[in-house]
Amino acid sequence: MPFAASGLRPQAPAREVDRYIAWPGQALAYKLGQLEILALREQARQKLGPKFDLRAFHDEVLSAGALPLDTLRSQVTAWIEVKEKQTSLNPNSISNPGKNSGALAGQSNCAKVRSR
Numbered sequence: 001m002p003f004a005a006s007g008l009r010p011q012a013p014a015r016e017v018d019r020y021i022a023w024p025g026q027a028l029a030y031k032l033g034q035l036e037i038l039a040l041r042e043q044a045r046q047k048l049g050p051k052f053d054l055r056a057f058h059d060e061v062l063s064a065g066a067l068p069l070d071t072l073r074s075q076v077t078a079w080i081e082v083k084e085k086q087t088s089l090n091p092n093s094i095s096n097p098g099k100n101s102g103a104l105a106g107q108s109n110c111a112k113v114r115s116r
Contacts, residue, residue: 036069040076051087
């Protein structure tokens with residue numbers, strides 16, 4: 001059986017196939033969200049360079065919960081701009097995860113995006 005190495009029960013692959021047949025839009029939405037988050041991560045990585053913190057990025061993406069992708073893009077773009085300014089003002093600010101990253105930093109940036 002080709003799925004034997006996956007560690008899944010024999011019924012699991014059949015359920016996945018049935019789910020994709022019955023609800024193809026869900027699979028498409030999941031994939032589009034994945035591609036958008038990967039693109040935003042790459043954008044942040046390029047703009048922030050060595051100061052990019054993957055944990056802080058994940059905190060920012062997850063901080064507001066489920067969002068439309070255009071809202072998520074606006075939120076993450078605003079977060080990147082804030083981090084770029086922090087880097088230009090204080091080059092050590094992003095590299096210290098205890099100071100300017102994490103859920104609290106993400107929440108404050110979220111509030112800024114929502115107020116626009």
